[in-house]
Amino acid sequence: MTAKVRTRFAPSPTGFLHVGGARTALYSWLFAKKMQGDFVLRIEDTDQERSTEESLQKVLSDLKWLGYDWQEGPEVNGPNQPYFQSQRQAIYQEHAERLLKAGKAYYCFCSDERLESLRETAKKEGRSPQYDGHCRKVSKEEAKERLAAGEKATVRFQIPEEKDHYVFQDLIRKEVKFPKEMVGDFILLRSDGMPVYNFCCAVDDALMNITHVLRAEEHLSNTLRQIMILEALDYPLPQFGHLSIILGADKQKLSKRHGATSCHEYAERGFLPEALSNFLALLGWSHPEGKEIMPLEELVETFSLDRVHGSPAVFDEEKLKWMNSQYLRALSNEDLWQRIQPFLTAAGLDFSDAPEDWKNKTLDVFKSSMETLVDAVALYQNMSDAHFQVDEEACAEVLSWDTTKAAMEVWLQGLKDLSGDYLSEEDFLSLQDKVKSDLGVKGKHLFMPLRVAVIGKPQGAEMKLLVPLLAKSSLQKRVEIVLEKI
RNA sequence: GUUCCCAUCGUCUAGAGGCCUAGGAUGCCACCCUUUCACGGUGGAGACACGGGUUCGACUCCCGUUGGGAACGCCA
Secondary structure (H helix, E strand, C coil): CCCCCCECCCCCCCCEEEEHHHHHHHHHHHHHHHHHCCCECCEEECCCCCCCCHHHHHHHHHHHCCCCCCCEECECCCCEEEEEEEEHHHHHHHHHHHHHHHEEEEEECCCCHHHHHHHHHHHHHCCCCCCCHHHHHCCCHHHHHHHHHCCCEECCCCCCCCCCEEEEECCCCCEEEEEHHCCCCCCEEEECCCHHHHHHHHHHHHHHCCCEEEEEHHHHCCCCCCHHHHHCCCCCEEEEEEEEECCCCCCCCCHHHHHCCCCCCCCCHCCCCCHHHHHHHHEEEEECCCCCCCHHHHHHHHHHHHHHHCCCEEECCHHHHHHHHHHHHHHHHHHHHHHHHHHHCCCCCCCCCCCCCHHHHHHHHHHCCCCCHHHHHHHHHHCHHCCCCCCHHHHHHHHHHCCCHHHHHHHHHHHHHHHCEEEHHHHHHHHHHHHHHHHHHCHHHHHHHEEEEHHHHCCCCHHHHHHHHCEEEHHHHHHHHCCCCC
């Protein structure tokens, strides 16, 4: 029997969850679910300068919004706690001690200035800028004395001499081979005693029994360091899989200057988590039959690492929008209303007292023209008298027609003549007919003026569906406002 | 600069030597539906980076070139 699959996602709490991070989390989560294993969440907060409690909450809430639940980690805890690296100091200290004792690590007293000039020289000579091993020759006794005297020192890992190359089988890229010289003696513990990413990561992956590490390609060279650490510590290696980078439209690594890059921003812009996940899943993975719209549960069923490929993908927001609209239309009206409500409220629109039937009918009418939840705002503004305004630029042509004014006057009179608070579809159609026969107008000269009289815009949803959803009194008010503009 | 990764329509991708006249999706265009817009339907334009091999046969395998990306921190 093979060991239970355990994947992990290890964000550092320094801001909102990035979409690249979200994809890494998604793949790790999908693979764990698919293999009926565990998905572990570990917080890499060893950089005290940048890590904040606020960011942690953001990352956690983004993950929850996306629906990737973790079996071990913050809030749920588990047998390998704590899951915050900042609370695992003693563990790293102890491991550093072990390496120090075994002569696989050493204290380094080099100054920042020396390190800096080292990098510059290397760069000038066209070499990889890495540490020269200067402090390897400081004896343990000397180090002890200098430390006791109050000198600050980092602990560096001593690159093993035995192998020329390190080779590992990447789950996505097959064989990856690194020359040993690719890295210099790197730092394990900072001079203030805080451990550094590569060290914590390697130790924790081993201690938490992680079997599969899925992460972004930018970590490829870190993998070499982590393999070295793991081997020096005599710990088993997890399997590594390096996902390609997500690119912006200019083919550069997706970053702030490309616009929205955090999941949170997409949430705010009215994207559905299921659509974002689905879209992200398709950035580097494909369904065997080419299926594209798949909710999370179906993704779990069909996901496999052998269909993940290693070439970088451009994040195409147009396709995300399309996908979002597909999910939007598949939602029940009740569900959809729940989701648009916060956006309406934020825009100062309150339809909470509206009858269910009205909500249903408006949604039926508007659903097909929404790409994101935010689009609902403009649509429902049309339904609010307080937000009614004439788009003069768009209406200019319609308002300039000779027959427009007369058409609106007949429409207004017709409204007045009708009894009841609302028009039925039939009421509307016969009134429309009346305008047509009274004035002899037809086609756009008939429809456009009426539409402008109703929503202040020459284009929009089908009138016979829209009009019965507006109170007669408000229809009257609106046409009166428009008439003043002529 | 060094090392590593990557290379099919604008974009996301299918393709594991003959099934490829290179398929799907998105975006774009046209037409249909619709007395508007949108939705929906139908159709169209649109790609194997280049050069060498290997092979009877290469989008698929190998090498090189070019191009793109990433990493080279007391960040993660």
